[in-house]
Amino acid sequence: MAAGNPDRLTGFRTFWHYFSVNRGAVIGLFVFILLVLAALFAPLLAPYAPDIQDKTAFLRPPAWQAGGSAQYLLGTDPVGRDILSRLLYGARFSLLIGAVVVTLALTGGITLGLLAGYFRGWVDVAIMRVMDLILAFPSLLLALVLVTILGPGLFNAMLAIALVLQPHFARLVRAAVMAEKSREYVVAAKVAGAGHIRLMLRTILPNCLGPLIVQGTLSFSNAILEAAALGFLGLGAQPPTPEWGTMLASAREFILRAWWVVTFPGLAILITVLAINLIGDGLRDALDPKLRRS
Secondary structure (H helix, E strand, O other), X not given: OOOHHHHHHHXXXXXXXXXXXXXXXXXXXXXXXXXXXXXXOHXXXXXXXXXOOOOOOXXXXXXXOOOOEOOEOOOEOOOOOEHHHHHHHHHHHHHHHHHHHHHHXXXXXXXXXXXXHHHOHHHHHHHHHHHHHHXXXXXXXXXXXXXHHHOOOHXXXXXXXXXXXXXXXXXXXXXXXXXXXXXXXXXXHHHOOOOHHHHHHHHHHHHHHHHHHHHHHHHHHHHHHHHHHHHHOOOOOOOOOOOHHHHHHHHHHXXXXXXXXXXXXXXXXHHHHHHHHHHHHHHHHHHOHHHHXX
């Protein structure tokens, strides 16, 4: 144990060196950490509960605008709910959506990619043709069809988005497995008597984690964006859930007379997706040996 610690510390320092060179990635990581903290401590930070209505404060503007009040820093929505509180609680839903979707897509994609890349033959053909079929449709359109079949709701939206994103992981794992399968350490493990499951999970898969981490990070932002789109169309989270896409949907008819009800949820989505994409770029730079050499 003691002998391994210095190597792990050196590996982390090397990773952080290449990651921190990308200043955008560091800024994205800082913003993402703030978002996670805001989501975790939303009950302490939010001035009000997200579903509390004030019948005397419909569409009240932000505090710095004429007619605004320090009681509602970012204003209120059409039914008198505090926008700041709903944004803070909405961060919980958006981050939860990203985590659940990536976990489901990663699990399914790794399983299918390992099977296709390791066994090849008819198994590879069957799996990859299904993945190609999914990729043939625009992701949002396919998610819309799946949610329509399953029924509107947050869980069904997450399941649909996970199914849409799964082929990206499957193709990535398949390519990595095909590249690693013929290497000497895999052949040696096979000669030593390792079974198929051990070869796939313990020998090959750990050497494919770098690209998977990058793809998982980028899929996290895609999941948040597509969930917001489904919520905006009324097929994702349902009112009064304080999900950012649902907030946009309920406020679209007031966009001309109350700019804040649309602007702040839109900015929340923009900042979150941008921060995660910047982190993904930094992870790619830090984990890809070819980019390190360049």
